[in-house]
Amino acid sequence: MVIKLMAVTDDTHDTSDLLRILVEIHPYVDHVQIREKQKPAGLVYQLCRELLEEGLPVQKLWLNDRVDVALLLGLKQVHIPGQGLPLEELKKLYPDLRIGAPVHSLEEAVQAEAAGVAYALYGHCFSTASKKGKSPQPLANLGSIRQNIRIPLYGIGGIDVERLVSLKALELDGVAVMSGIFSAKDPLSAVKKLREECLRLDEIQ
Amino acid sequence: MVIKLMAVTDDTHDTSDLLRILVEIHPYVDHVQIREKQKPAGLVYQLCRELLEEGLPVQKLWLNDRVDVALLLGLKQVHIPGQGLPLEELKKLYPDLRIGAPVHSLEEAVQAEAAGVAYALYGHCFSTASKKGKSPQPLANLGSIRQNIRIPLYGIGGIDVERLVSLKALELDGVAVMSGIFSAKDPLSAVKKLREECLRLDEIQ
Numbered sequence: 196m197v198i199k200l201m202a203v204t205d206d207t208h209d210t211s212d213l214l215r216i217l218v219e220i221h222p223y224v225d226h227v228q229i230r231e232k233q234k235p236a237g238l239v240y241q242l243c244r245e246l247l248e249e250g251l252p253v254q255k256l257w258l259n260d261r262v263d264v265a266l267l268l269g270l271k272q273v274h275i276p277g278q279g280l281p282l283e284e285l286k287k288l289y290p291d292l293r294i295g296a297p298v299h300s301l302e303e304a305v306q307a308e309a310a311g312v313a314y315a316l317y318g319h320c321f322s323t324a325s326k327k328g329k330s331p332q333p334l335a336n337l338g339s340i341r342q343n344i345r346i347p348l349y350g351i352g353g354i355d356v357e358r359l360v361s362l363k364a365l366e367l368d369g370v371a372v373m374s375g376i377f378s379a380k381d382p383l384s385a386v387k388k389l390r391e392e393c394l395r396l397d398e399i400q
Numbered sequence: 401m402v403i404k405l406m407a408v409t410d411d412t413h414d415t416s417d418l419l420r421i422l423v424e425i426h427p428y429v430d431h432v433q434i435r436e437k438q439k440p441a442g443l444v445y446q447l448c449r450e451l452l453e454e455g456l457p458v459q460k461l462w463l464n465d466r467v468d469v470a471l472l473l474g475l476k477q478v479h480i481p482g483q484g485l486p487l488e489e490l491k492k493l494y495p496d497l498r499i500g501a502p503v504h505s506l507e508e509a510v511q512a513e514a515a516g517v518a519y520a521l522y523g524h525c526f527s528t529a530s531k532k533g534k535s536p537q538p539l540a541n542l543g544s545i546r547q548n549i550r551i552p553l554y555g556i557g558g559i560d561v562e563r564l565v566s567l568k569a570l571e572l573d574g575v576a577v578m579s580g581i582f583s584a585k586d587p588l589s590a591v592k593k594l595r596e597e598c599l600r601l602d603e604i605q
Contacts, residue, residue: 235481235482235483235484236465236483236484236485237483237484237485237486238483240485240486240489260441261468262468262471263466263467263468263471263485264485266467266468266471266493267485267486267489267490267493276440277440278440278441278442278443279440279441279442280441280442280445280468280469280472281442281445281472284445284472285472288471288472
């Protein structure tokens with residue numbers, strides 16, 4: 196199976212830049228996660244609305260943290276960060292909401308699955324500029340997590356074309372890439388290279 | 401009529417400190433607005449939950465920005481900041497939600513009332529540390545705003561005991577105080593002094 200690709204926005208672009216980049220790259224990724232933590236809710240709302248109007252398929256869109264923005268737009272997919280809204284309460288009130296959640300250990304992964312989340316995002320996998328000074332989580336954990344949960348397992352953190360091969364070996368369902376796409380000089384070219392490597396790894400397996 | 405008092409949290413206290421302060425002061429204010437912009441949604445959720453458990457009357461509680469936290473807790477009162485969620489869409493989806501909104505002019509005040517907001521918050525009224533380098537909005541506008549809207553009109557920004565008298569003269573329904581309470585060495589004493597002045601101004605009128 197081809198490793199799935201999630202592009203996670205990095206909150207460094209203004210919304211018009213971000214809209215342009217996302218419209219360019221979305222055909223080459225499986226998911227887009229809007230993670231614009233410092234932008235006010237009204238701007239995030241507007242960005243998502245315009246993205247959908249510009250043709251981003253709604254099933255590719257995941258919204259980080261702001262469930263209220265998702266509800267206003269009728270979106271059914273959110274990513275709840277650590278210290279975000281409580282997952283169980285959220286599932287109770289909105290059973291149809293698909294929720295992605297970060298995990299850092301086997302225990303958290305099992306809890307996330309029990310809480311009904313749609314995918315677990317493990318990280319960070321490698322050293323990365325966005326988590327400066329913090330050690331990566333051991334990749335070795337991914338083996339036992341993989342064996343103990345059935346929901347899709349994604350990796351995040353410092354993922355680039357060269358590192359995809361080791362995540363493929365660990366049987367991850369997908370990878371989430373932030374700075375590797377949104378800090379790249381040419382995000383479209385970066386995404387295409389990642390996609391090509393995902394396809395190549397699938398063929399040689 | 402006695403000027404109403406809204407205590408607006410200033411995002412400088414940790415949640416346990418804030419909980420302690422709010423439990424102390426809430427008997428002396430009419431409204432509490434939780435405005436903890438830098439705290440993750442899960443912490444804000446927890447804080448509001450504990451506040452209610454500690455006896456804060458739910459009708460005093462207004463939650464800034466995070467409609468999703470309000471929905472999870474069954475709260476019906478939110479304050480939507482500038483660049484927050486779109487008011488009309490919000491009222492359409494949640495007609496029972498009571499929404500407070502900031503206004504900076506007569507035009508905005510009239511629009512806010514038309515959008516169905518529960519109160520308009522004009523400011524900032526005086527120079528204040530939390531809006532450093534920005535000129536206050538002219539107090540003179542408050543006269544025409546007062547005459548043109550029926551919803552409660554509150555003032556915010558640099559309000560202290562001495563300045564209450566001029567806001568009372570402008571027939572404001574209430575005042576919202578942030579640093580005057582939460583930056584005070586003794587928030588309880590600060591709130592009591594504000595309350596006493598509100599009562600005194602009502603008597604001498």
